[in-house]
Structure formats: C-alpha cells, structure tokens
Amino acid sequence: MAGTDKTRISPLGAAPAVILVNPQLGENIGTAARAMANFGLHELRIVDPRDGWPNERALKTASGADWIIEKATIHATLEDALKDLTYVYATTARPRGMIKEVMTPEQAGTDMRLRIGRSEKLALLFGRERWGLNNDEVSLADMIITAPVNPAFASLNIAQAVLLVGYEWYKHEATTLGHATPELPALDGPGLVTPDTRPATKDELYGFFHHIETELDxxxxxxxxxxxxxxxxxxxxxxxxxxLTEQEVRSLRGMVASLTRAHLKRKGTTEE
Amino acid sequence: MAGTDKTRISPLGAAPAVILVNPQLGENIGTAARAMANFGLHELRIVDPRDGWPNERALKTASGADWIIEKATIHATLEDALKDLTYVYATTARPRGMIKEVMTPEQAGTDMRLRIGRSEKLALLFGRERWGLNNDEVSLADMIITAPVNPAFASLNIAQAVLLVGYEWYKHEATTLGHATPELPALDGPGLVTPDTRPATKDELYGFFHHIETELDxxxxxxxxxxxxxxxxxxxxxxxxxxLTEQEVRSLRGMVASLTRAHLKRKGTTEE
Known part of the structure; x- marks a missing residue:
C-alpha cells in the first residue's frame, strides 16, 4: 500500500458526513465547510437552513471549499437526512441527562476510523447557533460527542465544533495512512527536520571539543x-x-577560529 | 483533594502565553482570544498589530472573552514579547527546512503540561494572516508545532490554529486535574534536569546572541x-x-570573551 502517497489523503476518501441542523447564518455554513475541507470531510447535508438554499454568503465564506458547498444536499427534516446512514454522532456542549453514551472527540476519532474501516456509513450532527440540538434530535443519534472545554467559557461556534471533531478524525486517518503532514518525519516522537545535512559523527563532535578546549585553555x-x-x-x-549536525560542527569550529584570530589579525597586520 | 471540582479548571491557572505576531485584522485577534478562553489560555501578547491598539473590532469579536483583550500587552518587537519566557513554540503550516524539532499539537500538549509542571514560562507563537511567521521569527522559537491537515486544503486561520493547540493543551490539563495523574513525573520527558540553575530567559539568551554576533561580525x-x-x-x-540554562549562557559568554581577549592579551603584555 502506498503509505506515503499524498494523494491518498484525498478530500474524497470515505469519511463521515457532516449534518448541520437548521443553521441560521450562511457564514456559519461556509466556515463549517472550510473546516471540513481542512480535515478531509467532504459530504455536507443541511437540514432546513433558515435562509434557504443556495446561499451566496455560505459560498463566500467557505474560502475555497466550494466543492463542499456546491454538492451539499438539503433536507426538510433530520430524519430524511439520516435515512441511508448506519451510525450517527450528535455533538453537544454538555451532557443531556439522556441514557446515551458520551465520547470525547478523541475517542470518537478512533471509533469513526474503526467503523469506516467496516464500511459503516457515519454522520456527525451539529446543532443550530443559539441552542444546539434539541432532545428529539439528540435521541436520533447513537452516540454523543462532547469536547472538554473550559466550563467558564464553553461556547464553541459551529465551525469550531466541526474543526475539533474533524481534527480528531483526520489525526487518526493520517496516522493510519502512515503520515501526518506530508514532509514530516513521522507522527511519533519529536524529531529533527534536517534538510541538507546529516547528524555529526562523534568523531566530528570530539574534533570540535578538542579544538575549542585547546583554544580556551x-x-x-x-x-x-x-x-x-x-x-x-x-x-x-x-x-x-x-x-549538532555535521555542518553546525563546522560552523562552530569556524566561529572559534574567527574569534581567536580576530584580534591577532587586527594587531598583526597593522598596515591594513 | 478536589479532583472533580470544576472550579479548579480555572482560566487563571498557569498556562502558556499566546503571542500574535503582527496581526492585521482586529477580528482575528478577537476570535483568537475567544478560542483561548475556550481552553483556559488567558495571557495574550500582541506584536505590532497593524491597526494599532486598543482595537474595538477585537473586543467586539471576542464574544465575551473581554478580560483577555483588556489585559493583552502590546510589544514593538517579537524579541521584546519573549523576554521573560523560557520555552517558545512556533506554529507553522509546513516544515521550514530549518534544523528545529517539529511536534504535532498533541505532542505539544503533553510537552507543555510537563514544562508548566516544572514552572517553565511558555509561549505559543502565531503568525500574521497571509504568510505566517518569517524564518527569523521561527528561529527565535525552541520548537515548531505543525498540525496534521489535509495537504490539499491546509490553510487554517489564526483562531483555528489557536483553537487546535489550545484544545490539545486543555485536553491534557483537564485529564490531569480531573483524576488519575495529579502529580506529574517532573523530571522525565524532554527538558532539563537543572539542580542548581534554571532555564535561561529569552532576554538572557538574546544577550548572548547579541554578544557573540557582534564579536563574530x-x-x-x-x-x-x-x-x-x-x-x-x-x-x-x-x-x-x-x-540553555542561565548558567550555561553565562559560561558561553565567558568563552566568547576569553577567545576574543586571548590573543589581544598575549600581544599586549609582551613583557611577560
């Protein structure tokens, strides 16, 4: 499998659909689409958008994620939007006192990845701006996702909620496919980006130590x-x-040589 | 201990500062402040905001995170904004071909938590809208954070970038305060074991840079x-x-002084 093939992280890979329930501002639809595009989500369904459809403001604020807006489907009811799906996550700002399981976005990322791998058809529900999803809507879902947020300042707008859940979905997808961002070494452990050089050998390093220690002495x-x-x-x-890299060791030796020679030169070659 | 007491997840707990470098739109400052508030970040520093300060649009778009806007400090240069800090993360959209370590937001969340536990003073750098941070600015940081994003649609705005990194910071904080691991393993993980000294502040580090660069010049x-x-x-x-630790910075300055004075001395005191 082409683990390092960039094209495989395609905006068209199998991914959960995003369903916006009764959104009021076109701007929030657009910015949600943009956040979807950031994380490889591409299927947008909109239930009863207040200002009708198409919505020019949505297209304008999608910042280039036009294909998502253009292919969005409009549904009169949430039930209609859910028809062909097998498993649905509802995002809520706080627990609803319902007998329903709650996951963090991180747990949901793992869960979605597993289910997509089994060819399940998933969706993420996001509620309206002012008060989210109502209890009837939440009851249509199989799972609740609630993000850990500062309780003293817990409001997330729609695009932010899409961003966090999308991020956790994509993070897992990227890991599964074998790379995070295209040019980075790996997802595990910090590592060095070393464009045109290589780590110094101990021999080179000790050569520098000897050099600087002699001069300092x-x-x-x-x-x-x-x-x-x-x-x-x-x-x-x-x-x-x-x-240090090999090149840095050479630079450091150059610095030591410059500093020690500097005054010598100024004193020695007075005619210059 | 009050492991489940929500009030302990206070927006005023020790947390990394957020530094916005040369932001152009007040709206982006406001939405970044809002994202900070969502995840318990409260200290905002702004370097050279294009439209001056205070900025009414920033306050308007902060959606209630007023205390962050009101207490924000303004700095003429990035160096000035970094003075009292000991460890700085620069967020970039893609690798810069620099010899600097790169972390994901998730790794950075863990790393920040460890360092805050050791009373280090941290900051997160976010660049200007159009082209992020320049190479000189990135070079002032200790670590790069790059989020895994769909390479076909990789642009995140400032508030989104703050949101993702803040989320990973808070996720860890919430876990820590919530239960399970109240005491951090203080000495393992990246970072220094510094018995008799402390991490150098950026001010001290820049003092050394200025010193050695002047001499090399x-x-x-x-x-x-x-x-x-x-x-x-x-x-x-x-x-x-x-x-570097504070003591190491002093040592390095001592070395530079020794090396530059050495030959001068040998030449100067010929009678010896």
Whole structure:
C-alpha cells in the first residue's frame, strides 16, 4: 500500500458526513465547510437552513471549499437526512441527562476510523447557533460527542465544533495512512527536520571539543586546574544536547577560529 | 483533594502565553482570544498589530472573552514579547527546512503540561494572516508545532490554529486535574534536569546572541552581507535547541570573551 502517497489523503476518501441542523447564518455554513475541507470531510447535508438554499454568503465564506458547498444536499427534516446512514454522532456542549453514551472527540476519532474501516456509513450532527440540538434530535443519534472545554467559557461556534471533531478524525486517518503532514518525519516522537545535512559523527563532535578546549585553555578560560574537568564536562553536555549536525560542527569550529584570530589579525597586520 | 471540582479548571491557572505576531485584522485577534478562553489560555501578547491598539473590532469579536483583550500587552518587537519566557513554540503550516524539532499539537500538549509542571514560562507563537511567521521569527522559537491537515486544503486561520493547540493543551490539563495523574513525573520527558540553575530567559539568551554576533561580525566571520542573516539564524537555532540554562549562557559568554581577549592579551603584555 502506498503509505506515503499524498494523494491518498484525498478530500474524497470515505469519511463521515457532516449534518448541520437548521443553521441560521450562511457564514456559519461556509466556515463549517472550510473546516471540513481542512480535515478531509467532504459530504455536507443541511437540514432546513433558515435562509434557504443556495446561499451566496455560505459560498463566500467557505474560502475555497466550494466543492463542499456546491454538492451539499438539503433536507426538510433530520430524519430524511439520516435515512441511508448506519451510525450517527450528535455533538453537544454538555451532557443531556439522556441514557446515551458520551465520547470525547478523541475517542470518537478512533471509533469513526474503526467503523469506516467496516464500511459503516457515519454522520456527525451539529446543532443550530443559539441552542444546539434539541432532545428529539439528540435521541436520533447513537452516540454523543462532547469536547472538554473550559466550563467558564464553553461556547464553541459551529465551525469550531466541526474543526475539533474533524481534527480528531483526520489525526487518526493520517496516522493510519502512515503520515501526518506530508514532509514530516513521522507522527511519533519529536524529531529533527534536517534538510541538507546529516547528524555529526562523534568523531566530528570530539574534533570540535578538542579544538575549542585547546583554544580556551590557551586563553586562560579554565581558571584553575581543579575546575577545568567540570567546566569541560558542562560544555560538552551543552553541545551534546543540541544534537549538532555535521555542518553546525563546522560552523562552530569556524566561529572559534574567527574569534581567536580576530584580534591577532587586527594587531598583526597593522598596515591594513 | 478536589479532583472533580470544576472550579479548579480555572482560566487563571498557569498556562502558556499566546503571542500574535503582527496581526492585521482586529477580528482575528478577537476570535483568537475567544478560542483561548475556550481552553483556559488567558495571557495574550500582541506584536505590532497593524491597526494599532486598543482595537474595538477585537473586543467586539471576542464574544465575551473581554478580560483577555483588556489585559493583552502590546510589544514593538517579537524579541521584546519573549523576554521573560523560557520555552517558545512556533506554529507553522509546513516544515521550514530549518534544523528545529517539529511536534504535532498533541505532542505539544503533553510537552507543555510537563514544562508548566516544572514552572517553565511558555509561549505559543502565531503568525500574521497571509504568510505566517518569517524564518527569523521561527528561529527565535525552541520548537515548531505543525498540525496534521489535509495537504490539499491546509490553510487554517489564526483562531483555528489557536483553537487546535489550545484544545490539545486543555485536553491534557483537564485529564490531569480531573483524576488519575495529579502529580506529574517532573523530571522525565524532554527538558532539563537543572539542580542548581534554571532555564535561561529569552532576554538572557538574546544577550548572548547579541554578544557573540557582534564579536563574530568584528572578526569577519560573516563573509558577505548576503550570507549573514542565514548564518545568524542557523547559529541561533543551534543554541536554541540546547535549551540553555542561565548558567550555561553565562559560561558561553565567558568563552566568547576569553577567545576574543586571548590573543589581544598575549600581544599586549609582551613583557611577560
């Protein structure tokens, strides 16, 4: 399988549909579409949009995610929008006191990935601007998604909610496909981006240590013989931590050479 | 202990600062502040906002996160905004071909939590609307954060970028405060074990940069004016990666002083 093939993270891969229930502002439809595009969600269904359809403001605010707006389907009722689906997640700002399971976006990301892998047809429900989904609407879903948000400031707008859930979906998809962002080394562990060089060998590193330590010694940097080993150890630790590249080692040697030669040159070649 | 007490997830707990570099629209400052409030980030610093400050549009679009806008500090330069900080994450849309580590927002969430637990002072950098952060700005950071986004539609606006990184920060905070792992494993993970010293502040680090760059300049190390900015950037990246302590910064300055004075001294005191 082409784990590093960029084209496989396509906006057209199998993904959950996004259903906006009774959205009021075209702007929120557009920005939700944009957030969908960021994370490989492409199927938008809209239930009873207040200002009708098509909506020019939605297209304008989609910032280029036009294909999502243009292919969006409009439904008179939520039931109609859900007809062909097998599993539905409702996003809510807080638990509803309903006997229904609640997942975080992260858990839902994993769950959606598993289900899509089994060819289930999924959707994510997002409610209207002012008060979200009503209890009847939530009761049509199989699962609730609630994001951990500062309880003192818990309001997320529609596009933000789509963004967070989409992010968790895509994060998992990216991991599954074997890469996060195209050029990055990997998803696991921090790592270095090293364009045109390679990590220095220990031999090169020790060459630099020898160079700088000799010069510092001649310059009287190590005040006493007693202190010298500790000072050298600290300096080596410092440079070791930087995980120097071969090129950086050469630069550092160049710096030491420049600094030591500088005053010599100024003094020595007085005619210049 | 009040593990489930919601009030402990306070918007005023220790958290990374958010730094917006040269934002152009007040609206983006406001929506970024709102996203901060959602996830318990409360300290906003703004570098050179295009439309000046205060900005009424920022307050209007913050949707109630007024305290963040009102307490925001304004800085003429990024260096000034970074002075008191010890570790800085730059958010970028794509790798920059720089020798600097890259994390996902999720990894950064964990990393920030560990560092805050060690009382480090952190910040998250977000660039201007059209083209993000420039290379010089990125070079001032210790770590790059890049979110996995659909490469065919990768643009995130400032508030969305703040939202994703804030979400990953808060997710970890919520878990920590909620239950399970109240005490962080203070010493493992990336970062320094620093018995008798503390991480250098950016102010101290920049003092060293200024010192060595001035000396190297006088020594003719930067061969051409064209090459100089790139060489300086590479050098700053190298030392930034080492996460220097205050004591190490002093040592490095001592080394530079020794090396530059050495030959001068030898030449000057010929009677010895």
């Amino acid at each position: 001649q310059a009287g940097f190590f005040k006493t013989a007693e202190k010298k080993p500790g000072m050298i150890r600290n300096m080596r630790n410092l440079f070791a931590r930087a995980e | 006088q020594a003719g190390f930067f061969k051409t004016a064209e090459k100089k900015p790139g060489m300086i950037r590479n050098m700053r990246n190298l030392f930034a990666r080492a996460e």
